[in-house]
Amino acid sequence: MVKARKDGANYIRSLLLGYTDSPDGFDVGEGYYNKYMAGNIIAMPQPLYGDDVEYKDGTNASLEQEVNDLVTFLTWTSMPDLEDRRSAGLKVIFFLFIMTIVFYLSYRKIWSELKK
Known part of the structure; x- marks a missing residue:
């Protein structure tokens, strides 16, 4: 209901x-x-x-x-399945945060070499 x-x-x-x-x-x-x-x-x-x-x-x-x-x-x-969804959501947020840092650092590295 x-x-x-x-x-x-x-x-x-x-x-x-x-x-x-x-x-x-x-x-x-x-x-x-x-x-x-x-x-x-x-x-x-x-x-x-x-x-x-x-x-x-x-x-x-x-x-x-x-x-x-x-x-x-x-x-x-x-x-x-609410607890499983919440747990998966936190894992996705953590993964996206880590990948944002990785992509930002690789962006800085690639463009610093191209600007030289």
């Missing part, structure tokens, strides 16, 4: 935080009203309530914190 939709991480965050009580006159089952879903009705009941996780470091287990952790995890798992 993170990569399948445009701005997928924010979509998931909004969807998980969008569960509210339905307004008066809007007939929908309890837990199925979502203000960010098209038509405001969703077939999935609210999956997180805010006290589902107990953190070892004593962090307050709020709904926003749990949703943030879940979205961060889903984003991380959607890009399994």
